[in-house]
Amino acid sequence: MEDKPKLDVPTPKLDELEKGPWPSFVTEIKRAATKSAMARDLVRQVEQSYNDRVGHWKHGGLVGVRGYGSGIIGRYSGKAEQFPEVAQFHTVRVNQPAGWFYTTKALRELCDMWDRHGSGLTNMHGSTGDIIFLGTKTEELEPFFTELTQKGWDLGGSGSATRTPSCCVGPARCEMACYDTLALTQDLTMEFQDTIHRPAWPYKFKFKMSGCPNDCVSGIARADFTIIGMWRDAIRIDQSAIPEYLGFEGFDLRRDVLDKCPTKCIEWDGKKLSINDKECNHCMHCLNVMPKALRIGKDTGATILLGAKAPIVEGALMSSVLVPFMKMEPPFTEVKDLVQRIWDFWEEFGNNRERVGELVTRVGLANFIEAIGLEPNPYMVMHPRENPYVFYDVDEAAE
Amino acid sequence: MREELKRLLLERRFDEIEMKALKDKKSLRGMMAVLYDADDLLVHRAATAWGRLALSSPASVRRFMSRLAWQLNDESGNIGRGSPLVIAEVARANMELAKEVVLVSTHFLEDRGLLKRVLWGIGRVGEVHPALVQDIIEDLKMLLADAEADIRGMAAWALGKIGAKGIESSIAPLLDDERSITIYENEIMNSVSIRSIAQKALGITGCGPAPSAA
Ligand code: SF4
Numbered sequence: 001m002e003d004k005p006k007l008d009v010p011t012p013k014l015d016e017l018e019k020g021p022w023p024s025f026v027t028e029i030k031r032a033a034t035k036s037a038m039a040r041d042l043v044r045q046v047e048q049s050y051n052d053r054v055g056h057w058k059h060g061g062l063v064g065v066r067g068y069g070s071g072i073i074g075r076y077s078g079k080a081e082q083f084p085e086v087a088q089f090h091t092v093r094v095n096q097p098a099g100w101f102y103t104t105k106a107l108r109e110l111c112d113m114w115d116r117h118g119s120g121l122t123n124m125h126g127s128t129g130d131i132i133f134l135g136t137k138t139e140e141l142e143p144f145f146t147e148l149t150q151k152g153w154d155l156g157g158s159g160s161a162t163r164t165p166s167c168c169v170g171p172a173r174c175e176m177a178c179y180d181t182l183a184l185t186q187d188l189t190m191e192f193q194d195t196i197h198r199p200a201w202p203y204k205f206k207f208k209m210s211g212c213p214n215d216c217v218s219g220i221a222r223a224d225f226t227i228i229g230m231w232r233d234a235i236r237i238d239q240s241a242i243p244e245y246l247g248f249e250g251f252d253l254r255r256d257v258l259d260k261c262p263t264k265c266i267e268w269d270g271k272k273l274s275i276n277d278k279e280c281n282h283c284m285h286c287l288n289v290m291p292k293a294l295r296i297g298k299d300t301g302a303t304i305l306l307g308a309k310a311p312i313v314e315g316a317l318m319s320s321v322l323v324p325f326m327k328m329e330p331p332f333t334e335v336k337d338l339v340q341r342i343w344d345f346w347e348e349f350g351n352n353r354e355r356v357g358e359l360v361t362r363v364g365l366a367n368f369i370e371a372i373g374l375e376p377n378p379y380m381v382m383h384p385r386e387n388p389y390v391f392y393d394v395d396e397a398a399e
Numbered sequence: 400m401r402e403e404l405k406r407l408l409l410e411r412r413f414d415e416i417e418m419k420a421l422k423d424k425k426s427l428r429g430m431m432a433v434l435y436d437a438d439d440l441l442v443h444r445a446a447t448a449w450g451r452l453a454l455s456s457p458a459s460v461r462r463f464m465s466r467l468a469w470q471l472n473d474e475s476g477n478i479g480r481g482s483p484l485v486i487a488e489v490a491r492a493n494m495e496l497a498k499e500v501v502l503v504s505t506h507f508l509e510d511r512g513l514l515k516r517v518l519w520g521i522g523r524v525g526e527v528h529p530a531l532v533q534d535i536i537e538d539l540k541m542l543l544a545d546a547e548a549d550i551r552g553m554a555a556w557a558l559g560k561i562g563a564k565g566i567e568s569s570i571a572p573l574l575d576d577e578r579s580i581t582i583y584e585n586e587i588m589n590s591v592s593i594r595s596i597a598q599k600a601l602g603i604t605g606c607g608p609a610p611s612a613a
């Protein structure tokens with residue numbers, strides 16, 4: 001195991017967090033502290049926080065770069081006299097490449113820039129997906145931003161803006177991908193650039209793109225607008241690949257696959273595997289267990305879900321299906337039009353700091369879909385088989 | 400959209416901006432986006448346009464007021480540097496729309512990045528509603544001694560607009576201040592000497608050079 005970095009300041013409380021089998025953020029900050037005065041004062045301040053049992057960050061005024069309304073989050077030390085190097089310790093969000101693919105050259109470029117302009121500490125990546133650069137002074141923001149943009153990078157979103165769209169690795173590395181998540185993410189990022197950098201919304205708006213219902217970016221629980229890859233024809237079955245699975249030690253086709261199918265729509269007659277695709281609810285289980293034998297269908301696109309939020313304190317919301325199936329091919333006009341219609345409605349009727357999902361709950365799904373020009377559909381529900389919404393016109397029903 | 404709005408603002412085609420804003424919801428978003436621009440004149444002109452909209456279409460402006468106020472707070476994760484200007488112009492045009500937020504920006508007198516615009520907003524609101532800003536006169540007087548020319552000049556300008564009384568001794572040192580600052584008035588940026596601002600604030604007329612358009 002690599003030696004723990006030694007600092008000339010005692011940090012008995014933080015040292016506890018270096019024990020155990022897992023990598024420790026404390027070790028990493030201490031390592032940075034051997035080179036960076038900011039990281040050194042950060043270690044000292046955090047130790048102080050553990051002693052005092054209180055965080056020592058405070059508000060201290062707006063910071064940003066000229067021409068942008070988001071991407072930088074101001075942070076100030078409440079103990080600036082004691083820890084002067086972290087008196088200002090702002091966070092910078094940088095738009096990550098789609099799918100988080102980097103060359104080592106790009107990573108070195110980013111880290112070198114941050115060593116020059118900030119504490120050298122990074123968080124790869126934040127929960128929105130951005131590259132997070134932790135800790136810089138106000139005077140370094142403009143020079144850093146100039147260098148960053150000259151090298152072809154840009155800031156991400158923060159606050160009441162469209163947040164930096166993010167996606168799974170998609171077709172670049174995964175055979176489950178039903179559409180090109182990377183292409184769509186790049187396209188939305190460029191198209192909606194202005195709304196990322198110049199906040200005009202009632203609150204945050206997050207896009208997440210997953211290539212299939214495995215939803216590796218957890219959009220369904222976190223994003224306002226999630227695009228999940230989907231197929232609408234049959235799962236492709238390679239019968240010749242099944243015997244190999246049957247030969248695996250410990251593998252039991254009935255126990256591990258058939259009985260775990262939530263709709264019991266997959267069968268094995270001893271020779272042939274068959275799926276009743278009409279009943280398949282695309283849970284991905286069988287495909288995940290037997291990826292050599294089972295593949296997603298050929299008629300692919302995506303399901304669009306709306307309205308999740310995952311706050312720390314209270315009121316988590318999961319997404320609901322908004323569009324059961326949409327083809328997802330460049331130039332992605334249909335999905336972009338839908339986004340604009342949703343924004344028009346939310347921007348006009350959303351209260352300050354009300355996420356789009358909360359607005360839909362407040363006004364009712366039926367009113368919302370009518371306002372954005374979608375036809376009601378029985379798939380627009382959380383649990384189709386248990387709790388169907390019924391759409392009817394009161395006057396028509398009375399007749 | 401933002402580029403087109405910027406062009407219209409630079410050409411002072413406010414009527415066209417109002418027409419657009421009434422027709423297309425995206426124009427109002429564009430008007431928010433312009434508020435982050437690096438060009439001070441453009442941001443001021445956008446605030447003027449928001450003020451005009453507050454008169455002609457109050458319903459379309461109302462929902463933006465709490466958003467603008469929230470963006471002044473560093474917790475918002477945004478940089479609402481245009482907010483003090485818009486809030487002031489809307490309050491001047493239609494106090495009913497801004498009554499809940501009109502004093503919010505006065506809480507940000509310690510935020511150096513915002514201060515010049517906060518002072519401008521106080522001056523604009525104070526000119527038509529002097530009673531509303533009486534509580535912050537003492538804070539403004541303190542700023543007359545600020546090391547930054549922009550701040551002491553703008554504080555003097557705001558006190559003058561409000562018509563504040565009892566400021567003679569605090570403002571006196573500025574009567575010898577030869578530095579000039581830029582102030583947005585009559586839809587243009589004017590370069591004005593601090594000395595002449597101080598004279599105006601004290602009601603001394605006819606001895607300073609006339610403001611020249613910058
Ligand atoms: S969400 Fe699906 S397509 Fe994307 S990486 Fe995960 S399994 Fe692959």
Ligand code: SF4
Nearest residue numbers: 261280281283284286
């Ligand atoms: S994807 Fe799920 S529901 Fe569909 S057949 Fe496989 S296990 Fe059953």
